[in-house]
Amino acid sequence: MGNKLLDNVITMDPFLNKKIFDMVSYATKNRVGTTIHSNLNYSTEEMARKAVESGLTHVYLSIDGATQETYASYRVMGNLDKVIDNLKTLVRVKKEMGSKLPLITWKYLVFEHNKHEVGMAKKMAAEIGVDSTEVFNGTLVPFDIYDEAIYYQERNDLIEQKVGNQCRSLWTSVYINLNGGVYPCSLAYRDTEVFGNIHDLSFRDTWNGDLYRNARMLFSNPENADHVPVPCIACKYCLKLNPSKFKPIYSAKVVQAE
Numbered sequence: 001m002g003n004k005l006l007d008n009v010i011t012m013d014p015f016l017n018k019k020i021f022d023m024v025s026y027a028t029k030n031r032v033g034t035t036i037h038s039n040l041n042y043s044t045e046e047m048a049r050k051a052v053e054s055g056l057t058h059v060y061l062s063i064d065g066a067t068q069e070t071y072a073s074y075r076v077m078g079n080l081d082k083v084i085d086n087l088k089t090l091v092r093v094k095k096e097m098g099s100k101l102p103l104i105t106w107k108y109l110v111f112e113h114n115k116h117e118v119g120m121a122k123k124m125a126a127e128i129g130v131d132s133t134e135v136f137n138g139t140l141v142p143f144d145i146y147d148e149a150i151y152y153q154e155r156n157d158l159i160e161q162k163v164g165n166q167c168r169s170l171w172t173s174v175y176i177n178l179n180g181g182v183y184p185c186s187l188a189y190r191d192t193e194v195f196g197n198i199h200d201l202s203f204r205d206t207w208n209g210d211l212y213r214n215a216r217m218l219f220s221n222p223e224n225a226d227h228v229p230v231p232c233i234a235c236k237y238c239l240k241l242n243p244s245k246f247k248p249i250y251s252a253k254v255v256q257a258e
C-alpha cells in the first residue's frame with residue numbers, strides 16, 4: 001500500500017490496546033503512515049516512549065474543555081489534570097527522543113457548554129508545545145455519511161464552497177475495525193458499508209478489488225454511479241458529482257448502526 005495513510009480508529013481508546021504500538025510499528029516498517037485519536041486519559045510515560053519509537057505519524061487528542069468542570073461535562077469522569085500531565089509527558093518524551101513525530105493535535109469539539117473555553121484551550125496548547133489545535137463542531141447525535149450528505153443537500157449553497165470534487169479517502173486511507181472489517185472512510189461504519197474483511201481476503205486484494213475500483217471510478221466516470229457500492233453512492237461527493245444518482249439511504253437519527 002506504499003505510503004498510504006492507515007488510520008486506526010476504534011470506538012474505545014487506542015491507548016487501552018496493549019498492542020497498539022506493535023501495530024503502528026508494523027505499519028511504519030511497511031511505509032504506511034498512522035493516525036490515532038485518543039482522549040489521553042490512559043497514557044503513561046512508557047506508552048509515550050513506545051508511541052514515539054513506533055514511528056506513529058499523528059495523534060489527535062480529544063480535549064474538549066480547558067477547565068475540569070467543562071471538560072467532564074462531555075468526557076464524564078475524565079480527569080483534565082491527568083490528561084494535561086499525560087500531554088506534557090508526551091511532548092517532553094518526543095523532545096528528549098529528538099523526534100518530530102508523532103505530530104500532536106489538540107482537537108477541541110465545540111458544544112454550547114464549552115464554546116467559551118476555546119481561546120483558553122488554544123493558549124494552553126501553545127504553552128505546552130503541541131503542534132496544532134483544531135476546532136470542530138461537536139454533533140449531538142451519531143453522525144454518519146448519510147447525515148453529512150443530507151446536510152449538504154439541505155444547504156446547497158455550501159456544496160461548491162466546502163465539498164471537493166473528489167473523495168481522497170478511497171486512495172489515501174482505510175479504516176479497519178476490531179473484527180477485520182475494511183471501511184472506506186470514517187463516517188461509514190455499518191455492516192452494509194464494509195468493503196471486505198482482512199480475515200477473508202488479503203488487504204491488497206480488497207484494496208484492488210471490484211468494490212474499491214468501482215467506487216474510485218465514480219470520479220473518473222460519474223455514469224459509473226450505478227455500480228458504486230453503498231455508502232459512496234450516498235455521500236456528499238456523489239451528491240455534488242451527480243445529484244440524479246445520489247441515493248441517501250439512511251439517517252442515523254432513525255436507524256442505528258446494528
Ligand SMILES: C[S@@+](CC[C@H](N)C(=O)[O-])C[C@H]1O[C@@H](n2cnc3c(N)ncnc32)[C@H](O)[C@@H]1O
Pocket residue numbers: 010011012013014037038039060061062107109137138139140
Ligand atoms: C469516538 S472518538 C474515539 C477515540 C478516542 N477515545 C477519543 O476520545 O478521541 C473518535 C473521534 O470522534 C470524535 N468525536 C467524539 N464525540 C463527537 C461528537 N459528539 N461529535 C463529533 N465528533 C466526535 C472525537 O473527537 C475523536 O476524534
Ligand code: SF4
Pocket residue numbers: 145167168169170184185186188215231232233235236237
Ligand atoms: S463514502 Fe464518500 S467519502 Fe467515503 S470513501 Fe466513499 S466516496 Fe469517499
